[in-house]
Amino acid sequence: EKYQKEHGVTTLDIAKGLIEYGMHPMTVYFPLVVNGAMLIEPTETESKAELDRFIAVMKKLAKDARGGEIEKLKFSEYPISAPTRRLDEVKAAREPKLRWEAS
Numbered sequence: 001e002k003y004q005k006e007h008g009v010t011t012l013d014i015a016k017g018l019i020e021y022g023m024h025p026m027t028v029y030f031p032l033v034v035n036g037a038m039l040i041e042p043t044e045t046e047s048k049a050e051l052d053r054f055i056a057v058m059k060k061l062a063k064d065a066r067g068g069e070i071e072k073l074k075f076s077e078y079p080i081s082a083p084t085r086r087l088d089e090v091k092a093a094r095e096p097k098l099r100w101e102a103s
Helices: 002-007 011-020 048-066 069-077 089-094
Strands: none
Touching (some): 002 048, 011 048, 011 069
16 A cells, blocks of 8 residues: 555556556455455466466566556556457446446
C-alpha cells in the first residue's frame, strides 16, 4: 500500500495492467480489511512457465510504476489493447444496465 501511494498507482491499476499483458487479473481489494489487497491464487493447472511469466509481468508493472510520467500515464489507460477498454465503474454502479440491449 505504501509503495502504491508513493508512486500513485492503485491495486485496480495493477489488475488492469495484467489484462493489458493478456493475463487474468487477481481478485482485488479482498479481504476488505486489508487496504490495497491483491488475492493471487494460481490454479494447480498453471505451468511453471506461466507462473514465471506472471512474475515477469508484475516486475514490469512495478518498474513502470517507479518510472516517469509516461509510464504512470499507462496505468490510468490500461488496458489499451484489450477489446474492452477501462470502464467507468462509478457510472456503472450508479446507472447499472441489468439487461442486454442490441446497439
